Amino acid sequence: MPVLHAAIKQIKVRSTVEEKILLRDIAFDLKPNNIYIIIGKNGSGKTTLLKALTGLLDQRFYNIEGEIFFEDENLLTTNKEKLLEIRNDKIKYVFQDPINSFDNLKTFDYYFKKLSKNNSQTETLLDYFLLPPSNKLYKMYPFEVSGGMAQRISLTLALSAEPELIILDEPTSGIDVGIANLFLLKLKEFAASGNHSVLLVTQDLDFAKRVSNKIARLSNEKLSEFKPVDEFFHEESSTQPSPKGRL
Amino acid sequence: MDILLKAENICYSVDEKISRRNKEEKHILKDISFSVIKGSILGISGESGSGKTTLAKIITGILIPTSGKIIFNDSNSDNSRTNKIQILFQNNGEILNPFRIIEDIIIEALLIRDKKINIEIEKKKNLSSVNFPEHLWKRRGFELSGGEMQRAALARIIAVKPELLILDEPFSAQDVESQQNLLNLFQDINKNFGITMICIVHNLKLIRKLADEMLIMYKGEIVERGKTKELFTEPRHPYTKFLLKAENYDLSYEEFIKMKLQ
Numbered sequence: 001m002p003v004l005h006a007a008i009k010q011i012k013v014r015s016t017v018e019e020k021i022l023l024r025d026i027a028f029d030l031k032p033n034n035i036y037i038i039i040g041k042n043g044s045g046k047t048t049l050l051k052a053l054t055g056l057l058d059q060r061f062y063n064i065e066g067e068i069f070f071e072d073e074n075l076l077t078t079n080k081e082k083l084l085e086i087r088n089d090k091i092k093y094v095f096q097d098p099i100n101s102f103d104n105l106k107t108f109d110y111y112f113k114k115l116s117k118n119n120s121q122t123e124t125l126l127d128y129f130l131l132p133p134s135n136k137l138y139k140m141y142p143f144e145v146s147g148g149m150a151q152r153i154s155l156t157l158a159l160s161a162e163p164e165l166i167i168l169d170e171p172t173s174g175i176d177v178g179i180a181n182l183f184l185l186k187l188k189e190f191a192a193s194g195n196h197s198v199l200l201v202t203q204d205l206d207f208a209k210r211v212s213n214k215i216a217r218l219s220n221e222k223l224s225e226f227k228p229v230d231e232f233f234h235e236e237s238s239t240q241p242s243p244k245g246r247l
Numbered sequence: 248m249d250i251l252l253k254a255e256n257i258c259y260s261v262d263e264k265i266s267r268r269n270k271e272e273k274h275i276l277k278d279i280s281f282s283v284i285k286g287s288i289l290g291i292s293g294e295s296g297s298g299k300t301t302l303a304k305i306i307t308g309i310l311i312p313t314s315g316k317i318i319f320n321d322s323n324s325d326n327s328r329t330n331k332i333q334i335l336f337q338n339n340g341e342i343l344n345p346f347r348i349i350e351d352i353i354i355e356a357l358l359i360r361d362k363k364i365n366i367e368i369e370k371k372k373n374l375s376s377v378n379f380p381e382h383l384w385k386r387r388g389f390e391l392s393g394g395e396m397q398r399a400a401l402a403r404i405i406a407v408k409p410e411l412l413i414l415d416e417p418f419s420a421q422d423v424e425s426q427q428n429l430l431n432l433f434q435d436i437n438k439n440f441g442i443t444m445i446c447i448v449h450n451l452k453l454i455r456k457l458a459d460e461m462l463i464m465y466k467g468e469i470v471e472r473g474k475t476k477e478l479f480t481e482p483r484h485p486y487t488k489f490l491l492k493a494e495n496y497d498l499s500y501e502e503f504i505k506m507k508l509q
Contacts, residue, residue: 040422041422041424041425042392042393042394042421042422042425043392128500130507146295148295173419174419175295176294176295176449176493177294177449177451177490177493177494178294178489178490178493178498178503178506178507180493180496181493181496181497181498181503182500182503184496185499185500203421203422203423205423206452206494206495206496207496210496211496
């Protein structure tokens with residue numbers, strides 16, 4: 001059984017002036033023990049799609065037609081309490097710019113106490129990502145850490161919650177390549193265990209090739225079929241025009 | 248070959264508060280020396296916290312070094328660098344006034360350089376040189392995408408015809424095609440305008456295609472330097488080897504920790 005089943009007819013955004021279709025005819029299943037990657041140009045709708053999957057699009061401005069099933073719940077129609085329960089326990093989202101997803105008036109203690117399921121495992125993760133131990137980190141405020149550190153804390157938080165699905169938006173942007181290697185290793189370990197799955201978007205094609213099982217491209221409002229890495233890039237190189245320019 | 252800029256024994260340190268009463272001196276840059284040949288592109292790479300941006304700020308005169316000196320065009324004076332060294336920061340959205348029309352910003356910059364120029368011709372030349380499309384000329388900053396803002400900021404910089412342009416992480420958050428286009432643009436600017444460049448990047452694969460020479464920085468020091476091709480094919484320092492392996496996502500956890508502990 002898939003971890004997540006999405007069948008989205010279209011996602012529209014409304015402004016005072018117009019209504020525009022951002023994405024259409026998107027259908028896929030996320031199966032356990034896989035890492036799925038979506039690539040696409042800036043502005044193609046990757047972040048919009050990720051947010052749609054987790055009910056994070058503001059319904060005052062976005063209209064989503066279709067269904068997104070996580071276990072037996074349609075995330076588009078389920079009640080707020082159930083949605084919150086799923087987001088707290090089962091699906092974790094790591095934002096592209098995580099430092100801005102934390103409340104600067106709350107220490108990290110607030111977040112870890114809420115989400116961490118196993119203190120010992122959390123300490124191990126903090127150590128793995130070269131973060132301060134909990135007795136030091138939990139007293140810190142978000143404004144006291146760098147962007148790269150916030151990214152590591154965000155992933156540690158997501159893993160500490162022991163979810164079934166982790167969704168990440170550009171996880172390697174803004175972090176050093178050494179740390180990006182740690183992310184890759186840990187995400188592979190997570191996906192290989194239990195009933196877990198990972199979905200992420202990235203511009204980093206080298207990362208995509210090394211971490212993923214299945215890749216799809218988002219372009220012209222549509223998502224291509226998820227394909228195995230080698231097959232995807234082989235097809236891309238034979239059908240896409242080579243990039244402009246001399247380099 | 249003429250040397251445009253020379254950094255001699257640059258040190259930079261700050262006082263870091265470690266408790267309510269105690270401070271500790273933190274060394275951000277330690278004895279940095281290098282020179283930049285006129286017309287060339289120098290790449291500087293290293294992890295966060297290695298001092299790259301601090302070095303860039305010292306070169307532009309934004310920060311004053313604790314010791315050492317920057318010699319630009321054979322002059323040690325800060326005044327010699329005004330307008331001749333320009334920097335394009337990572338957060339381009341904060342450089343331009345979001346409420347001003349782009350065309351007006353460019354015209355103003357052109358007139359700073361020379362009040363007697365033919366404004367229409369120079370404006371067209373300037374905006375075309377960075378592939379900034381004409382239908383955007385009358386837009387305001389807040390109406391532009393990140394990539395468009397970056398080109399507008401670059402146009403303004405080129406308008407004052409600097410001799411040295413410093414690019415601080417210009418490729419971050421760009422898709423592959425945009426990175427390629429930017430790389431080509433920087434090459435064109437270097438070739439067509441004769442502007443010397445220093446490019447600071449995390450991404451070694453991109454800088455490999457652009458820079459003539461490289462500096463690798465680690466914890467405030469230059470650990471390796473040389474011609475780009477040689478540095479990539481025969482790296483000598485363990486940290487350079489570590490970076491190259493990390494770029495290919497070939498690092499094991501043990502290798503990572505071993506480097507961090509050294």
